[in-house]
Amino acid sequence: MQRISYKFSHLIVRPHCKMAAFSTVAQQVKLDILSKTHALDNAAKRKEISRTFISDTVTVPTKEMYEYATLSTLGDDVYFEPSTKALEDHIAQLTGKEAGLFMSSGTASNQIALRTHLLQPPYSVLVDHRAHISKYEAGGAAFHSGAATTALIPANGHHLTLDEVKRNMILGTDTHFAPTEVVALENTLNGTIFPQDEIIAISDYVHSEGKKMHLDGARLWHVAAETETSMKELCDPFDSVSLCFSKGLGAPVGSCLVGSAAFIAKARWFRKLFGGGMRQTGILAASAAYALTYNFPQLPRVHALARRLEAALEEIGVEITSKAETCMIFYDPSSIGVTYDEIADRATDLPEPLILGGSRLVVHIQTTESAVDDFLSVVRQLAEEKKAAGFVKPPPTANGGNGYKDIYVRRAPKTSA
Numbered sequence: 001m002q003r004i005s006y007k008f009s010h011l012i013v014r015p016h017c018k019m020a021a022f023s024t025v026a027q028q029v030k031l032d033i034l035s036k037t038h039a040l041d042n043a044a045k046r047k048e049i050s051r052t053f054i055s056d057t058v059t060v061p062t063k064e065m066y067e068y069a070t071l072s073t074l075g076d077d078v079y080f081e082p083s084t085k086a087l088e089d090h091i092a093q094l095t096g097k098e099a100g101l102f103m104s105s106g107t108a109s110n111q112i113a114l115r116t117h118l119l120q121p122p123y124s125v126l127v128d129h130r131a132h133i134s135k136y137e138a139g140g141a142a143f144h145s146g147a148a149t150t151a152l153i154p155a156n157g158h159h160l161t162l163d164e165v166k167r168n169m170i171l172g173t174d175t176h177f178a179p180t181e182v183v184a185l186e187n188t189l190n191g192t193i194f195p196q197d198e199i200i201a202i203s204d205y206v207h208s209e210g211k212k213m214h215l216d217g218a219r220l221w222h223v224a225a226e227t228e229t230s231m232k233e234l235c236d237p238f239d240s241v242s243l244c245f246s247k248g249l250g251a252p253v254g255s256c257l258v259g260s261a262a263f264i265a266k267a268r269w270f271r272k273l274f275g276g277g278m279r280q281t282g283i284l285a286a287s288a289a290y291a292l293t294y295n296f297p298q299l300p301r302v303h304a305l306a307r308r309l310e311a312a313l314e315e316i317g318v319e320i321t322s323k324a325e326t327c328m329i330f331y332d333p334s335s336i337g338v339t340y341d342e343i344a345d346r347a348t349d350l351p352e353p354l355i356l357g358g359s360r361l362v363v364h365i366q367t368t369e370s371a372v373d374d375f376l377s378v379v380r381q382l383a384e385e386k387k388a389a390g391f392v393k394p395p396p397t398a399n400g401g402n403g404y405k406d407i408y409v410r411r412a413p414k415t416s417a
C-alpha cells in the first residue's frame with residue numbers, strides 16, 4: 001500500500017466524496033461568456049468600429065477570416081508550429097531576409113529586436129522623437145536593454161535626414177557618452193512616408209560605422225501599397241524589420257520580426273525569455289495570412305478615402321497639420337474657431353455616434369464612407385455656426401518660437417457608453 005505522509009493526509013478523499021467535490025469545483029470553474037445578446041452586441045461593435053477614427057488597431061476579424069483561420073495547423077509554436085512557420089518563411093522571403101519570427105505584438109517585436117542587437121552596454125538607440133519605440137513603449141529600451149535613447153526632432157517636421165543622423169550619432173571612445181549602436185527608423189511615421197533615398201543614405205552611413213539599422217514597419221504595408229514598391233526594396237536598408245498584422249491589415253493579433261538567420265535564432269531565445277513564446281498560434285498565423293491576401297489589396301481604397309477626407313476638411317477651412325500620405329491625417333480645427341472637444345461632443349450625440357480622439361484621424365479597412373461623410377457634416381455645421389457667431393480666421397502670425405509645434409493632440413475618445 002502506498003504510504004502517504006501525515007502532512008498530506010488531509011488531501012485524501014473517499015471516491016464518492018471525490019465525485020461530489022469535483023462537481024462542485026467544476027461548477028465554480030465553468031464560465032459562459034456568450035451573453036444572450038452577443039450577436040447583436042457584436043453587430044453594434046462592428047458598427048462602432050466602422051465609425052471609429054482613433055486608430056486602425058480597432059479593426060476586427062471578419063467571419064471569413066475566422067473561418068479560414070480555423071483550418072490552420074494545430075502545432076505548438078515553441079517547437080515550430082507549421083502554419084506559423086509558413087507565415088514566418090513567407091514574410092522573410094517577401095522582405096528579402098533570411099528568417100522571420102511571429103510575435104504577440106509590435107511592441108514585443110521592436111523591443112526584442114533591440115535586445116537582440118544590443119550586446120554590451122553602454123549603448124544608445126537613435127530615433128525620431130515621435131517614434132513609437134521611444135514614446136509609446138513604456139520606456140522599454142531602457143528597461144529591457146538598459147539603453148539610452150537619442151530622440152531627434154527632424155528640422156523638416158517630416159523625417160530625419162542623413163545630416164541629422166550624422167550630427168547626432170554618438171561615435172568614438174569618449175567615456176562620457178553611450179555610443180549609438182542602433183538607428184531605429186519608423187515607416188510610416190504618423191502615416192507619413194519616409195523617402196526611400198534618405199533611408200538608403202542613412203543606412204549606408206550607419207553601416208559604414210559598423211552600426212545597426214532597425215525599422216519599425218508596423219505600417220510598412222501602407223508604404224508598399226501607396227508607392228507601389230516591393231517590401232524587399234523597402235526592407236533592404238535594414239538589418240531587422242518589425243511588421244504588424246493587427247493594425248491596417250485587420251488581423252486580430254500579431255507581428256513578425258525579420259532579419260538574418262542568426263539574429264532571429266537569438267531573438268527566438270529572447271522571445272521565450274520574455275515570456276512571449278506562444279503555443280497553438282496556427283489560428284493567429286492563418287488570420288494574418290488571410291489579412292495579407294484579402295486586406296492588403298484594400299489599402300489603396302483606404303488611402304483614397306483618407307485623401308477625400310483631407311480635401312473636404314481643407315475646403316471647410318480646417319488646417320491640415322500632417323497630410324494624408326497614407327491612412328492618417330492630423331488636423332487643427334482652431335482655424336475655423338472650433339475645438340476638438342466641440343467636434344467630439346457633437347459626434348458623440350449623433351444617432352450613430354462617431355468615436356474621435358484629438359488631432360489624429362485614422363481611416364482603416366472597416367471605415368465606411370458614411371462615417372467620413374458624417375464627420376465632415378459635423379465639422380461643416382460647427383464651422384457655419386462659428387462663422388454666423390462672428391468668428392473670423394486670424395491672419396497667419398510670424399513664427400516667433402523655435403519652429404516646433406507638436407501636432408499630435410491626444411484626447412481620450414468620447415463614447416456614448
Ligand SMILES: Cc1ncc(COP(=O)(O)O)c(C=O)c1O
Nearest residue numbers: 057105106107108132186216218
Ligand atoms: C508605429 C507603431 N509601432 C509599434 C506599435 C506597437 O504595436 P502593438 O500595439 O501591437 O504593441 C504601434 C501601435 O500602434 C505603432 O503604431
